[in-house]
Amino acid sequence: MKEIIDALTTGQYKILYWFIAAIVFIYIPWMFYYLRKRKAKADAFERKNRNAVKVYLAFDIIGTLTVYSVDGKEPVFFYETTRQGFYMFRGKHKLGVQYHWATISPLSITGYRNYNISPRELEVTIEEGKTYSLAYNRDKDEYVFSIVEE
Numbered sequence: 001m002k003e004i005i006d007a008l009t010t011g012q013y014k015i016l017y018w019f020i021a022a023i024v025f026i027y028i029p030w031m032f033y034y035l036r037k038r039k040a041k042a043d044a045f046e047r048k049n050r051n052a053v054k055v056y057l058a059f060d061i062i063g064t065l066t067v068y069s070v071d072g073k074e075p076v077f078f079y080e081t082t083r084q085g086f087y088m089f090r091g092k093h094k095l096g097v098q099y100h101w102a103t104i105s106p107l108s109i110t111g112y113r114n115y116n117i118s119p120r121e122l123e124v125t126i127e128e129g130k131t132y133s134l135a136y137n138r139d140k141d142e143y144v145f146s147i148v149e150e
Contacts, residue, residue, distance in 0.1 A: 042078040045087060053126050054078065056085040056148065058135030063101030065136050068119070070095055088126050095122045097143055099136040117141070 075086035
């Protein structure tokens, strides 16, 4: 055991040892703190605003749908296991959205090609007591805002 510790703290393994130590003692505790803080923020918002409506972002393996504003302000996000969404209130709102994805391209220097849809504003109407979903349809080049049937 002493030989293993000596090998890790000296010579060629010294960098690896400090890298692993930094992950275990700095990154992992910070990540738990961040996730707890993010969950507490969403829970506090939901307790304070009982009439808030949830809008889920559709599950997409290929690309990333980003909602960067709701009426010009930063949205309040929530996370439920594998689903992500944001809160909205009843009425008409303007959503700032953007979508991007990448495909493998052997002719590219980086090995993949990025596709970015320019930011757009969507005007949506929210009714209280319903749940909504937001997705992007790449074939039709349009954002789909719909009511979720439960």
